[in-house]
Amino acid sequence: MPNETLTTDYEKIEKLRKLIENFKLKFKELKDFGYNEANVRVDFIDKFFETLDWDVRNDEGATQEFREVIREDTVEVAGKPKAPDYSFRIGGKKIFFVEAKKPSIDIKEALDPAYQVRRYGYSAKLPISVLTDFEQLAIYDTRIKPHKNDKAGVARIFYCTFEDYEKNFETIRNVLSKEAIKTGSLNKYLDKAQIKRGVSEVDKEFLELIEDWRKHLAQNLALQNKKITIQSLNYAVQKIIDRIIFLRIGEDKGVENYGNLLALAKEKDIYKALNDYFVKADKKYNSEIFKQEQTLTSLKIDNDTLGDIINSLYYPDCPYELSVLPIDILGSIYECFLGKTIHLTLTHQSRIEDKPEVKKAGGVYYTPQYIVDYIVKNTIGEKIKDKTPKEIAKIKILDPACGSGSFLIGAYSYLLNYHLQYYKSNPENIKKALKENILYQTKNVYLLTIQEKQRILLNNIFGVDIDAQAVEVTKLSLFLKLMEGESQESTGNLFRYSEIKLLPNLSGNIKCGNSLIGPDYYQNKNLSLLDNEEMQKINAFDWEKNFPETLKNGGFDVIIGNPPYVKARDYDKDKTYYRNYLNNNPNYETLYKMWDLYIPFLEKGVKLLKQNGSIGMIVPDTIEKSDYALLLREWLVKKFYVYQIDFFPNSKIFVTQNKVVGITNTIIFVSKSHKLQTVRRFFHSKDYKIIDKGDTVEHNIELFKQNKINLAPIRTKTIPLGEICFTSYGLRLNSDKSNTKNIFKKSDLISDVKTNINIRLFTEGKNLKRYNITKSSWVEWGTNRCPRLLVRPTFPELYEPEKLLLGRQTKVVALDDKKHIVDNTIIVCIPYFKLNGIVNNNINKYFRNLNKPRQTLEDSSRSFSLHYLLGILNSKFIKYYIRFLTQNSIDMFPDDWKHLPIPVIEQYNRVNQEKIISFAQQMLEIQKELHSTKKEEDKTIYQRKIELVDKQIDALVYELYGLNSDEIKTIEDSQKST
Numbered sequence: 001m002p003n004e005t006l007t008t009d010y011e012k013i014e015k016l017r018k019l020i021e022n023f024k025l026k027f028k029e030l031k032d033f034g035y036n037e038a039n040v041r042v043d044f045i046d047k048f049f050e051t052l053d054w055d056v057r058n059d060e061g062a063t064q065e066f067r068e069v070i071r072e073d074t075v076e077v078a079g080k081p082k083a084p085d086y087s088f089r090i091g092g093k094k095i096f097f098v099e100a101k102k103p104s105i106d107i108k109e110a111l112d113p114a115y116q117v118r119r120y121g122y123s124a125k126l127p128i129s130v131l132t133d134f135e136q137l138a139i140y141d142t143r144i145k146p147h148k149n150d151k152a153g154v155a156r157i158f159y160c161t162f163e164d165y166e167k168n169f170e171t172i173r174n175v176l177s178k179e180a181i182k183t184g185s186l187n188k189y190l191d192k193a194q195i196k197r198g199v200s201e202v203d204k205e206f207l208e209l210i211e212d213w214r215k216h217l218a219q220n221l222a223l224q225n226k227k228i229t230i231q232s233l234n235y236a237v238q239k240i241i242d243r244i245i246f247l248r249i250g251e252d253k254g255v256e257n258y259g260n261l262l263a264l265a266k267e268k269d270i271y272k273a274l275n276d277y278f279v280k281a282d283k284k285y286n287s288e289i290f291k292q293e294q295t296l297t298s299l300k301i302d303n304d305t306l307g308d309i310i311n312s313l314y315y316p317d318c319p320y321e322l323s324v325l326p327i328d329i330l331g332s333i334y335e336c337f338l339g340k341t342i343h344l345t346l347t348h349q350s351r352i353e354d355k356p357e358v359k360k361a362g363g364v365y366y367t368p369q370y371i372v373d374y375i376v377k378n379t380i381g382e383k384i385k386d387k388t389p390k391e392i393a394k395i396k397i398l399d400p401a402c403g404s405g406s407f408l409i410g411a412y413s414y415l416l417n418y419h420l421q422y423y424k425s426n427p428e429n430i431k432k433a434l435k436e437n438i439l440y441q442t443k444n445v446y447l448l449t450i451q452e453k454q455r456i457l458l459n460n461i462f463g464v465d466i467d468a469q470a471v472e473v474t475k476l477s478l479f480l481k482l483m484e485g486e487s488q489e490s491t492g493n494l495f496r497y498s499e500i501k502l503l504p505n506l507s508g509n510i511k512c513g514n515s516l517i518g519p520d521y522y523q524n525k526n527l528s529l530l531d532n533e534e535m536q537k538i539n540a541f542d543w544e545k546n547f548p549e550t551l552k553n554g555g556f557d558v559i560i561g562n563p564p565y566v567k568a569r570d571y572d573k574d575k576t577y578y579r580n581y582l583n584n585n586p587n588y589e590t591l592y593k594m595w596d597l598y599i600p601f602l603e604k605g606v607k608l609l610k611q612n613g614s615i616g617m618i619v620p621d622t623i624e625k626s627d628y629a630l631l632l633r634e635w636l637v638k639k640f641y642v643y644q645i646d647f648f649p650n651s652k653i654f655v656t657q658n659k660v661v662g663i664t665n666t667i668i669f670v671s672k673s674h675k676l677q678t679v680r681r682f683f684h685s686k687d688y689k690i691i692d693k694g695d696t697v698e699h700n701i702e703l704f705k706q707n708k709i710n711l712a713p714i715r716t717k718t719i720p721l722g723e724i725c726f727t728s729y730g731l732r733l734n735s736d737k738s739n740t741k742n743i744f745k746k747s748d749l750i751s752d753v754k755t756n757i758n759i760r761l762f763t764e765g766k767n768l769k770r771y772n773i774t775k776s777s778w779v780e781w782g783t784n785r786c787p788r789l790l791v792r793p794t795f796p797e798l799y800e801p802e803k804l805l806l807g808r809q810t811k812v813v814a815l816d817d818k819k820h821i822v823d824n825t826i827i828v829c830i831p832y833f834k835l836n837g838i839v840n841n842n843i844n845k846y847f848r849n850l851n852k853p854r855q856t857l858e859d860s861s862r863s864f865s866l867h868y869l870l871g872i873l874n875s876k877f878i879k880y881y882i883r884f885l886t887q888n889s890i891d892m893f894p895d896d897w898k899h900l901p902i903p904v905i906e907q908y909n910r911v912n913q914e915k916i917i918s919f920a921q922q923m924l925e926i927q928k929e930l931h932s933t934k935k936e937e938d939k940t941i942y943q944r945k946i947e948l949v950d951k952q953i954d955a956l957v958y959e960l961y962g963l964n965s966d967e968i969k970t971i972e973d974s975q976k977s978t
Contacts, residue, residue, distance in 0.1 A: 012051045013169055019047055020162055023134060030103045030135075041071070041085065041100050044134035049098075052177040054088060063424055064445045065092050065417055068178070083323055084120045084129070095181050097121050097129040097324075107136040108159065109152050114138070115316065118146035118155060123321040125202050125329055127190055128157070130176065135162050139175060141190070145205055148316040157190075206320060207333045211340070211352070213241055213309050217301070218342045218350035224300040226348060231536075233350065234342050236296055238469050239289075242476050243278060246289055248313045252323035255486055255502075265310040271301045286501030288475060327409055327481050332366040334473045335404040367562045368653060371618055371667070372410035378644060378669055379558045379616040380414055389419055389438075393459045396550050399561040400515040400605055402463030405474030407560045408510075409481055415456050420448055453482050454504045462547070462556070463510045466539050471512045478510070479503050513541025516600050521581055543608065554610030562618050563601035565663070590632040596622065599632050602668075606640060609672040614643075621647070621664040624704045636670055637701050644669040644680040647706045649883075651684060679703045706883075714901055714961050722898025724861045724869070725804070726830045726846060729894065730822035731794040754778045760799075761818055765825030768807045768814045770874045771920070772927045779821050797838045804829040804869060808891050811882050813873040815866060815924060827894050831869070832861040863905045868913055871920035872902060875957040876950075880971045903960040912956045919953045 023044060029035065046056045055068045062068070070087040084097035099117040101107060107114075113131055121129030121142025131138045139158040146155070153159075158175065160168050174185045217237045221228060228236070250256035260277065267273035275297050282290035312318060343351045384392050392415070399407045423433040424446055433439040438452045457478060465471050482503065517540045544551050582588050582600055590603045598619045605615045623629045624647075636642055646667035653665045678696040681703065697703050721727075733749060751758040755778070762779035781796075799821050805814045806827040813829075822828060835843065835858070847854045872878060878900060882892065905913050926949065930942035958968050 009169075009173075012173075013166060015051045016048070016165055016169065019044060019051075019134075020165060023162055032104070035102055035104070037085070037100050037102050040102055040134055045086075045098070045100050045132060048132075048134060049086075049088075049176070052173060054178050063421060064447070065420065084117070090178070090181055094124060094126060095186075096126055096176075097124065099129065099131050101131065101133040103133045103135045105133055107131055107133055107138055107152070111150070111152055112316075114140065114152040114154075114156070115146055115148055115150060118142055118144075118150075119315075119319055119321045120324055122146055122202050122319065124324040124326060127186070128175070136160075137162075137165070137172070143201075145202075146319045148319075202320065202325070203329050203333045203336075206325075206329075207336050209312065210241060210245075210333070210337055214337070214340075214342070215350075215352055216305050216308070217241070218352065220302050220305040221299060222344060222348055222350040224302065228299075230342065230344050232295060233344065234469065236299060237342060238472060239296060240274075240301075242472060243274075243281075243289060244309065244313070246476060246479065247277070247281065249322045249325070249480060250483065252321065253483060253486065254323075255483055259314075261310050262314050265307045268303075270303045270306040270310075271299070274306065284501065285479075285503040286505070287479060287503035288472075288505065288507060289479065289503070327477055327484065328369045328372070328406060330480065331404045331406045331409060331473075331477050334477070335366040335406070338404060338467065338469050338473060366404075366654075367406050367618065369406075369410070371562075371653060372406050373414075374646075375407070375560050375616040375618065375667060375669075376410045376414050379560055379614050380411055383558050383614060384415070384418060389422060392418075393455075395460055395557045396462060396555075397460050397558045397560065398462045398464070398556040398605075398608065400464050400559065400608070401561055401563050401601060402465045402474050402510070403467075403470050403562075405463065405470075405477040405510075407562070408461050408463050408474060409477050411558075411560060412457060412461050412478060412481055415460055416448060416453060419452070419456060420446070423448075447485060450482070450486060450502065457482060457506075458504050458509065461509055462550070464513055464515050464541065464546075466512070466514045468512045471510055474510050475506045478506065511541070511546050512539070513546070514539040515541060516604060517578070517581060518542060520585075551608075555608050555613060557610060557613045559605045559609060559613070559615040560617065561605075563598045563605075565620050566597040590635045592631040593628040595628045596620065596626075598623075599629060602632065603635070606636070606670055606672060612671065612673050614669065614671045616667065616669045618653070618665050618667045621666045623666055623668065624706065633701055633704050636668075637699065637703070639674075641671040641673045641676050641699065642668065642679055642703060643671050643677070644682070645703060646682045646684060648684045649706060717903060717960075717962060718901035719904050720898055721829070721869075721873075721900045721902055722850075722895075723852075723857065724831060724864050724902060726828075726832060726835060726843065727806075727894040727897050728794075728798060728828050728842070728846075729824045730826045730828060732824045749780050751778045751780075757781075757783055761820045762822070763805075763820050763826070764823050765807045765810060768805055768810060768812050768826065769927065769931070770812045771814055771870065771923050772931060773805070773814050773816060773820065774931055776818075776820065781821060795840050795842055797840050797843070798828055798830075800838075801830050801834040801836065802866060803834065804866060804873070806873075806892070806897055808893070811879070811892055813870060815870050827892070827897055829869075829897065831864060831866065832858040834866075864902065865917055867917040867920040868905075869902065871916040871923075871953050872957060872960075873900070874923075874953075876954045876971055876975055877957050877961060877963070880974050883974070901961075903957075909960055912960055916953060916956050919949050919956075923949050923953075 023030065030040070049069070050056050055062070056071075058067050058069070064070070066089075068089055070089065072083045072085055072087075085100040086098035088095050088098065097117065097120045099113065099120065101113055105113060117129045117131045118140050121127075121140065122145060126142055129140050129142045131140065137158075137160055138152075138156050141155045141157050144155040158168075158171065165172065171189075174180050175189050176186075180186045180189075214237050217240060218233060221233055221236060244261065247256055248261055251258045251260060264270060264273045264277060278290045279292060282292060313320075313322075339355055340352050341355050343353055345351060380397060383395060397408075397411050399405075399411075402408055423429045423439055430439065430446060433446075434441070437449055439446045440449050441447075461478065463471075463474055465474065486502075517538060519540050519542050521538060521540045550556060583591055587607075588600050588603060590599055592599075598617075602615075602617060602619065602623075605617065609615060623632065644667075648665055652663065654663060676699045679699055681695050681697060683706070750762060757780045758778035760779050760781040762777045763773050763775065767773055767775040799819055802815075802817045805816050805820070805822060806829050807813070808825050808827060832854070847857070850857065881900065882896075903909065923946065926942055926945050930939060930946070933939060933942065958971075963971075
């Protein structure tokens with residue numbers, strides 16, 4: 001294999017040498033101004049990238065979507081190219097752009113070409129982009145925001161001339177070859193070469209730009225239009241920005257004439273000129289975006305305000321190339337934009353503030369694109385697999401909390417790609433699609449016609465959101481996705497041969513309303529007492545009225561999304577109507593205790609499905625473990641088929657304002673079907689990749705627990721710890737915050753030295769290590785003031801026997817043979833036979849709750865020595881079991897510990913028990929020596945001894961539980977990631 005690699009590299013270098021020699025021979029001719037970009041691309045640049053394993057000419061015959069290299073014709077608009085010359089891709093995903101220049105251009109020093117290629121890469125959110133005329137090669141870090149006055153060397157991370165290609169071949173290959181992308185060597189190179197200063201995200205920067213527009217627009221509108229209301233002000237600002245962005249993107253995509261808006265910025269009355277343009281756009285697009293409204297056209301806006309906005313969108317002042325700005329990035333920008341709203345002060349000044357729900361949540365959480373794609377693939381992808389376009393036309397897809405439309409854009413993109421591949425799958429399909437105006441051909445490429453894209457959008461995509469601005473943004477995003485890939489040529493043909501307009505009317509697809517509250521909310525209410533603001537806040541939604549045909553036919557086929565997460569305690573006082581209505585509504589069956597808002601959203605979603613429909617949503621991981629989600633879990637398992645769950649145990653998915661959000665998520669997929677099969681479960685690593693292939697489990701309530709080991713056989717060989725040991729909290733001391741009359745602080749009770757009243761040893765959870773107590777104090781015990789020092793008094797008999805101490809948060813287990821008193825950060829665990837017949841009301845009640853004779857429990861517990869339990873409870877298996885029993889909860893409570901399975905001692909495994917006891921005793925001695933020594937070399941030796949003993953205990957424990965090699969590997973791997 002090494003020889004083959006060397007041979008391959010040698011052949012590549014030989015090809016590169018020939019290119020270099022050919023370039024040298026023709027150097028004078030090539031430097032001539034008559035030798036243009038098109039020639040240099042064909043003669044040299046294409047061949048250069050072929051030596052780096054790219055299929056530049058598409059010899060493999062991949063479809064347009066999956067071609068490795070897409071070459072654009074050089075088309076100049078207003079003196080500048082409208083698209084990069086090359087787009088290099090893997091699996092349809094853009095990796096980097098290459099901009100070609102003729103050899104007469106000085107790539108090393110010329111400002112404009114560098115600015116141009118950096119704008120492309122930055123706007124498309126790509127890590128690098130390349131500028132070359134073959135004579136010179138420059139690689140730029142396009143995470144750095146470009147400025148028009150930047151020198152050519154700014155953000156450049158590599159440069160060389162053709163004469164040094166061979167010498168730098170390894171570096172070039174490690175950055176630009178197809179293999180480099182697949183193996184991740186490009187990322188490693190960027191980590192080393194990263195120019196940290198100036199690195200910024202295009203979405204963050206563009207967001208700041210449009211937020212600045214909003215600020216100045218709002219200020220000017222409020223100043224010039226004294227009677228404008230808050231609602232009208234927010235609506236007007238949103239509409240004007242939407243219209244300008246849409247038309248400006250249309251210019252960069254070639255659907256509008258480049259510079260239309262720029263020309264308007266020179267008019268005497270810019271807003272009047274804009275409104276005239278909007279009228280023409282309304283006729284052309286026939287869309288709600290440009291619908292004529294008197295409340296908008298009658299507004300007054302200063303020229304300076306609008307002129308600054310328009311000019312900031314044009315080259316060279318604008319660092320963004322809108323033709324390559326991905327729609328999903330625009331969606332994330334708008335999601336954050338919608339997190340703020342405009343308020344008017346008493347003096348009619350505008351003020352921009354976070355919406356209350358956003359302020360409470362700490363920011364806006366935008367669903368990452370890979371999550372959207374994953375949910376779409378596992379719902380819509382499964383639903384339309386092997387179906388014809390005619391069959392797909394009947395499928396209805398809904399996001400009931402669509403926000404800025406990220407999930408609907410993902411769904412629409414998936415459908416467009418599927419349809420295109422279907423028609424291109426064989427010559428007969430192509431022939432028929434061309435005849436029926438479903439496909440058209442341009443530059444030897446087949447594409448869906450705009451009529452077909454409209455049909456798919458109107459037939460399949462539906463959404464609802466309570467926020468009217470979000471609804472408008474969703475429509476805008478879908479329109480921009482519809483226009484993607486269109487040109488003056490394709491849209492011109494549409495007008496020439498049909499009455500269809502460029503954009504469809506989406507008022508029947510994307511609706512504004514409260515998905516959870518229906519019109520029954522108003523029953524028995526005096527509507528005259530509800531003002532417009534309150535009606536708007538409630539925004540009740542009638543599903544049957546808004547989607548009559550869909551619900552008449554049984555419901556939606558697929559529901560996807562990221563519903564709102566709002567804990568009960570986080571509701572504003574003025575939103576108590578929300579909880580009261582839902583709690584008293586018989587249509588909601590799963591609301592329990594202090595439920596989170598995603599609970600009714602998921603229930604409503606399932607109920608809106610037709611039979612055999614499916615839903616995929618990303619929700620907090622509390623769905624797996626919280627009491628308030630118990631009814632939902634049981635309802636889903638008993639009535640439907642949960643066919644897949646994805647866990648992210650060590651990952652935080654959402655980021656807001658460049659900070660990781662402290663929410664761990666779960667993705668759940670449910671089919672409205674009673675045909676139960678095994679459930680696919682996937683566990684994702686910190687980089688969100690699936691670890692192995694996940695596992696499959698039976699369809700029952702256990703599927704929500706993140707346990708990858710089959711517990712059924714384990715349970716038959718084990719006994720719960722609760723049937724062996726008495727477990728209880730330690731005492732609870734008064735808080736340090738309390739120091740009023742007759743109340744004492746914790747420090748009044750605890751002392752580091754023994755005194756006349758501090759006579760009993762005391763310890764806390766932080767002092768527990770595996771096997772040992774590392775620090776003890778002294779506690780006052782038995783005096784008259786003790787009851788006043790304790791919030792929860794405890795009985796003295798609890799601390800007398802030899803016992804195990806279980807850390808509530810640390811989950812470690814230590815042996816106590818010195819009768820320590822402990823606080824409630826520790827759970828006391830005493831084998832029943834160690835209670836020595838103690839009679840106490842607390843103990844008697846405990847046994848009554850177990851519903852088993854005390855004597856029987858005491859007798860059976862004698863088989864389990866403290867040292868045996870100590871070794872088992874500190875093993876890797878129990879650590880793994882605890883992690884999934886508690887679903888990574890910080891605390892472990894007595895009832896949690898009671899459920900831990902302890903291997904029953906039979907004759908055949910008595911030898912293993914004796915070995916574990918012996919190793920546990922050895923561990924106690926080694927741990928004591930480790931904590932007492934001060935020599936670093938001795939500590940190292942003791943640590944090695946501990947590791948060796950641990951391995952031997954773990955091996956015995958695995959055998960006792962009957963675990964196979966795969967299950968052992970799962971446990972071992974899980975310890976590495978924590």
